[in-house]
Amino acid sequence: MNDLLVAENVSKQFGKFIALNDVSIAIPEQSIFGLLGPNGAGKTTFIRIINQITMPDSGTVFFNGKPLHPNDIGLIGYLPEERGLYKSMKVGEQALYLARLKGLSKAQAKERLEYWFKRLNITHWWDKKIQELSKGMAQKVQFVITVLHNPKLLIFDEPFSGFDPLNADIIKNEILNLREEGATILFSTHRMESVEELCEYMALIHLSEKLLDGKVSDIKRAYKSNTFEVGLTTHNEPELLKQLEQNFIVEKANFKSITEDLKLRLQIAPGGTPNDLLQYLVARAQVNHFVEVIPSVNDIFIKTVTQNA
Amino acid sequence: MRNLKLIIHREYMARVRNKTFIVMTFLSPLILVGMFFLIAYLSMLNNGEQKIIGINDQSGVFSGEFEDTEDIQYLDLSTVSLDEAKRIVELEGYQGVLYIPDMENNVELAESIEFFGKESPGFGTLQQMERIITEKLTTRELIARGVDISQIQSAETKVNIQIENFQGQRTSRMSGYIKMIFGGAAGYLLMMFIIIYGNMVMRSVIEEKTNRIIEIIVSSVKPITLMLGKILGTSLAGITQFAIWVILGSVLLFIASAMTGVPMVAPPSEAQQGFDQLANSDMQQLLTDVANLPMLSLVISFLVYFIGGYFLYSAIYAAIGAAVDSETDTQQFMFPIILPLMLGIYVGFFSVIENPHGTVSTVFSMIPLTSPIVMLMRIPFGVPWWELGISVLLLIVTNIAILWLAAKIYRVGILMYGKKPTYKELYKWLKY
Numbered sequence: 001m002n003d004l005l006v007a008e009n010v011s012k013q014f015g016k017f018i019a020l021n022d023v024s025i026a027i028p029e030q031s032i033f034g035l036l037g038p039n040g041a042g043k044t045t046f047i048r049i050i051n052q053i054t055m056p057d058s059g060t061v062f063f064n065g066k067p068l069h070p071n072d073i074g075l076i077g078y079l080p081e082e083r084g085l086y087k088s089m090k091v092g093e094q095a096l097y098l099a100r101l102k103g104l105s106k107a108q109a110k111e112r113l114e115y116w117f118k119r120l121n122i123t124h125w126w127d128k129k130i131q132e133l134s135k136g137m138a139q140k141v142q143f144v145i146t147v148l149h150n151p152k153l154l155i156f157d158e159p160f161s162g163f164d165p166l167n168a169d170i171i172k173n174e175i176l177n178l179r180e181e182g183a184t185i186l187f188s189t190h191r192m193e194s195v196e197e198l199c200e201y202m203a204l205i206h207l208s209e210k211l212l213d214g215k216v217s218d219i220k221r222a223y224k225s226n227t228f229e230v231g232l233t234t235h236n237e238p239e240l241l242k243q244l245e246q247n248f249i250v251e252k253a254n255f256k257s258i259t260e261d262l263k264l265r266l267q268i269a270p271g272g273t274p275n276d277l278l279q280y281l282v283a284r285a286q287v288n289h290f291v292e293v294i295p296s297v298n299d300i301f302i303k304t305v306t307q308n309a
Numbered sequence: 310m311r312n313l314k315l316i317i318h319r320e321y322m323a324r325v326r327n328k329t330f331i332v333m334t335f336l337s338p339l340i341l342v343g344m345f346f347l348i349a350y351l352s353m354l355n356n357g358e359q360k361i362i363g364i365n366d367q368s369g370v371f372s373g374e375f376e377d378t379e380d381i382q383y384l385d386l387s388t389v390s391l392d393e394a395k396r397i398v399e400l401e402g403y404q405g406v407l408y409i410p411d412m413e414n415n416v417e418l419a420e421s422i423e424f425f426g427k428e429s430p431g432f433g434t435l436q437q438m439e440r441i442i443t444e445k446l447t448t449r450e451l452i453a454r455g456v457d458i459s460q461i462q463s464a465e466t467k468v469n470i471q472i473e474n475f476q477g478q479r480t481s482r483m484s485g486y487i488k489m490i491f492g493g494a495a496g497y498l499l500m501m502f503i504i505i506y507g508n509m510v511m512r513s514v515i516e517e518k519t520n521r522i523i524e525i526i527v528s529s530v531k532p533i534t535l536m537l538g539k540i541l542g543t544s545l546a547g548i549t550q551f552a553i554w555v556i557l558g559s560v561l562l563f564i565a566s567a568m569t570g571v572p573m574v575a576p577p578s579e580a581q582q583g584f585d586q587l588a589n590s591d592m593q594q595l596l597t598d599v600a601n602l603p604m605l606s607l608v609i610s611f612l613v614y615f616i617g618g619y620f621l622y623s624a625i626y627a628a629i630g631a632a633v634d635s636e637t638d639t640q641q642f643m644f645p646i647i648l649p650l651m652l653g654i655y656v657g658f659f660s661v662i663e664n665p666h667g668t669v670s671t672v673f674s675m676i677p678l679t680s681p682i683v684m685l686m687r688i689p690f691g692v693p694w695w696e697l698g699i700s701v702l703l704l705i706v707t708n709i710a711i712l713w714l715a716a717k718i719y720r721v722g723i724l725m726y727g728k729k730p731t732y733k734e735l736y737k738w739l740k741y
Contacts, residue, residue, distance in 0.1 A: 015737050051528040053724070070531075078528040082726070084521030089323070097319050101312055101529040145525070 002065075004029040004153060004184045005050065010059035012045055019045040021208045022059070027153075027186060027201070032179060034199035034216075035188040036301060041205045043188045044081065047155055050186075051078050063153070074103040077151035081158045081188070083142050085130045092126035095145055102149040109148070116144045120170070135162050143171055147178060154178060157188045172198070192298040202297070204304055211304050216297070223295045223303070226268050228277060229253050231261035231289030240284055247280070259288050312530045313538050320542025324509065325549060334550050338558040345562070360434065363406035365394040368418065371409060374445050381434055395425055404430060407438060415450045419443075488689035489662050495611055495685040496657045499618055500650050506547040506619070507626035507646070510539055511639065514630030514723070523723045532720040533712075540623040610688050610697065617704040618681025621711055622646060628715035631722030632730040632738075653682030665690035675700050677707035714739065 005027040012020040020042045027033045037043045048054040050061060052073060061068045063075070086094050092113065099109035117123045120140055130138055139162045147154060156175070160168045175198070179185055187199060195202060195216075203213035212219060230253075234240045240262070244250050249267040257263070262285075268277050274292060281287050295303075324330055363386040364375055375383035384403070386394040391408050398406045405426025412418040422442060424430065430438075448458060514536075517523045526535060629642045656679065660669040665687050674684040674692070680700050684692070721738040728734065 015740070048724070053524070053527050053532075073529060076528070078525070080521075080524040080528070082521045082524055085525075086323070086516075086522055087520055097315065098525065098529070100315055101526065142525070 002029045003027060003062075004064060005186075006062040007046070007049075008060050008062070010046070010049060010056045010061065012042075012049065012054065012056050018208045020049075020056070020205075023205065023208075023210045024059075025203050025210060025213055027184060029184055030179060030182060031201050032175075032185045032187065032199050034195040034202035034297075035186060035205065036190065036192075036195060036202055036297070037205035038190065038305060042208045043205055044157065046205065047078070047080075047157060047186070047188060050153075050155065051076060074149060075152045076155065077102075077146040077149065077153070078155045079142060079146040079157060079159055081161075083139075085138060085142065087131040088129055090126070091128050091130060091133070091141055094130070095141060095148070098145050099148045104149055112148050112150075113144070116148060120144065120174075136164060136167055139163060140167065140171075143174070147174075151183065153184050153186065155186045155188070158191070159187070159189075160191065160194060192296070192301060196297050204301065206305050206308055209308075211308055212300075219300060220294055220297075223300050224293070225295075226270060226272065227293040228266050228268070228274065229255060229289065229291050229293055230264050230266060230281060230287065231255070231257050231259065232264070232281065232285040233259060233261055233288060234285035237262050243284065248277075255289070257289055261288055263289075265293065313534050313541075316530065316535055316538025317542040317545065320513065320539050321545050321549075323513070324543055324546035330546070330550070334553050335557070338554050338561055341558065342561045360404040360430075361401075362404045362430075362434070362438075363394055363398045364409070365389070365391050365406050366409045367391075367411040368409050369411075370418075370449065371442070371445060374441055375438075378437065381437065398425075399427070404434075409442075415446050415453065419446050485690075489686075491607070492661065492686035492689045493658065496654065496682040499615055499682055499685060500654055502547060502551075502615070503619055503622045503650060504647075506543050507622045509547075510543045510623045511626040511630035512636065513539055513543065514627050514719075515633065515636055515639075518631070518634065518723055518726075527723065532723060533716040536624070536627050536716060536719050539627060540620065544619060544623070607688060611685060613701060614681040614685050614704070617701070617708055621677065621681075621704070621708050622650075624708075624712045624715035628718040628722065628735075631719040632725075632735060633722075634726060634729075638729060649676075649678035650682070653679035657683050657686040661686045661690075666692075671696065675703060677704045680704055 003026040005025075007023060007025045010020055010023045011018075023042070023046065025035075025046075035043050035046065045054060049056050050068070052068060052070060063069070063072045089097075095113050096106065096109050099113065100106060104112070114123070117126065120143075122137070122140060122144075125133065125137065125141070130141070133141070143159070146156075154175075159171060159175070163171060172194075175185060187195065189195060199216055201214065202216050202219065204211045232240065241250070244264070244266065248269075251265040251267075253263040253265040255263060266277065274290075278287065278290060281290075359380055359382050361382045361384055363384045364371065366372065366385075366387040369387070372385075372387070377383055386397060386406060389397070391406075394406045394408075397403075405424055408423045408425060410418065410421050412421060419442070424435075424438075451461070452458060517526070625646060629639055629646075632642070633639050653673065656669060656673045660667060660673070661683060664670060670683060670687055673679045674687050674696070680703065684697070684700050688697075717739050718735055722730070
């Protein structure tokens with residue numbers, strides 16, 4: 001798969017403060033890419049560089065294989081974290097204005113707005129002023145404005161903040177749908193569960209450095225520690241525990257089950273396979289529960305960030 | 310370019326549709342015209358009130374000298390004693406009594422004249438009485454010294470120095486006033502325009518920051534385009550407002566004066582006298598003076614300095630708006646804007662009128678922050694083209710520099726939240 005956006009050794013400094021230090025990230029076409037990092041890590045600076053709001057001090061950003069050009073603005077849709085609309089302007093009017101700034105003609109903009117307003121069931125808001133709408137309602141309008149010009153790259157900075165679960169779900173499905181239609185999506189968030197749920201690729205930025213990036217599944221595989229969660233039934237628990245402790249690193253585990261089990265986390269030596277462990281256990285006890293511990297994005301995030309603190 | 314047009318259009322519409330703008334546009338001329346007629350009416354009321362002053366002339370020198378005017382009626386009380394005269398005046402509620410004792414020596418007499426009244430008379434009244442007495446006593450003294458009065462009267466001449474520049478254009482003292490009025494009005498208008506619409510630009514920048522819409526917009530357009538669009542859109546709204554004011558003002562003035570019968574141009578009474586004193590030829594001179602003003606160059610330079618000055622200050626206003634989070638934080642930056650404007654106005658009203666081509670006026674009409682105002686005031690007096698050239702060139706260069714600096718501050722500032730900027734901070738932004 002081609003990379004739609006490639007950032008090569010991008011650095012940016014504000015006075016003495018280093019916002020980005022030699023960051024390289026590649027975003028594959030039609031993927032959902034999660035950009036993670038604690039507050040102040042440099043995510044917003046990176047996004048602003050893609051949007052050509054800020055220029056990098058060094059490094060290049062390639063879009064569609066070519067260095068980023070001012071005209072590419074029309075191919076990018078950006079929903080910033082700090083977002084708002086003109087309070088005293090009517091919804092339809094300002095949506096038209098913002099769409100036209102992105103390069104749509106008036107007729108085009110109007111047609112697409114009508115389509116999206118109908119789709120999200122907000123047609124009756126057209127003549128309302130933003131100050132008459134709730135925050136969630138205004139967010140919906142902003143979403144429409146972001147996607148209206150059919151951008152190839154969509155950048156969402158904390159897209160679900162301010163939405164109730166119902167509307168968050170509607171927006172999530174729209175995002176997935178846009179991806180199906182060919183858009184590439186860059187997510188910036190520190191809500192790990194949405195990354196877990198949606199993203200195939202991710203990058204983690206911390207203190208202006210990129211700490212890791214790649215396919216989410218690859219990263220998880222790299223971070224897994226050959227640890228398994230097991231639930232065992234046996235007549236002689238102390239004896240079994242003793243045996244296990246000699247062969248593996250054993251921890252108490254806690255999970256829900258319907259049987260009164262010995263619940264443990266067992267870490268096997270590198271090179272060992274789940275089958276070996278399973279055979280070993282089956283020979284000694286009844287195995288009710290056997291699952292590999294896969295690190296969550298949250299775990300990876302915390303682990304990486306604290307390691308590099 | 311396309312986006313600039315869109316932004317200008319939006320900014321213009323946003324200003325023009327604003328309720329305060331509409332109210333101000335249509336109410337201001339009404340208030341102004343109302344004030345004008347109120348003043349005219351009040352001064353008419355005042356004129357109708359005639360004061361009565363008794364004259365107790367023991368010397369008999371002034372009999373028949375005090376002629377009644379519009380607001381003073383003189384009552385001859387010379388036949389009674391001073392005490393009796395005072396009693397009458399007090400009883401009747403007159404303004405007072407002027408006591409002129411009987412003395413041979415004119416100088417002594419002049420020093421002994423007194424006015425008795427419940428309250429001191431107005432400045433105008435006093436001046437009028439003093440003028441009559443001075444004239445009469447001077448004549449009397451001249452006669453006493455053996456001077457032939459008829460000789461003096463026939464020798465009296467009225468001088469109006471003819472002023473002509475090297476190009477052969479004739480001007481007069483009267484035209485000096487006209488130039489002052491033209492230049493002063495233009496300079497003052499520019500200052501008001503800068504303050505009102507510069508503030509509007511600033512507020513609209515702050516509005517976009519507080520609305521948090523700014524990042525959405527700058528992901529579509531360059532910050533400098535947005536800034537220019539704002540300045541242009543707001544100034545177009547300003548020009549619209551001025552145009553409406555001028556049209557509405559003249560229509561209202563015309564209607565109102567037709568209805569109330571107050572003359573459309575009702576100069577205060579002193580000016581009235583001044584005009585009366587003007588001979589017919591002077592009136593003609595006045596008209597030729599107005600016609601002789603270099604109208605074309607006046608209009609062109611007005612436009613150049615108006616645009617140049619407005620742009621210069623608007624860019625600064627926009628940068629300030631971008632640097633702060635709310636209007637309350639703007640105070641510390643206002644002083645450096647108001648100072649040169651005020652300086653321009655003061656230099657204009659004191660120095661230019663005194664000496665249009667003196668060093669102070671010339672220097673201030675070169676410094677770009679004051680040149681729009683000061684030069685506008687100087688232009689009617691005739692400014693050499695090379696001075697104009699240097700001044701305009703400096704203004705343009707500064708404009709470019711300030712726009713560039715403002716755009717840098719603007720670009721950084723609009724995306725900065727929660728920071729109270731200091732001048733040091735702004736300086737750092739220039740290097741981002």
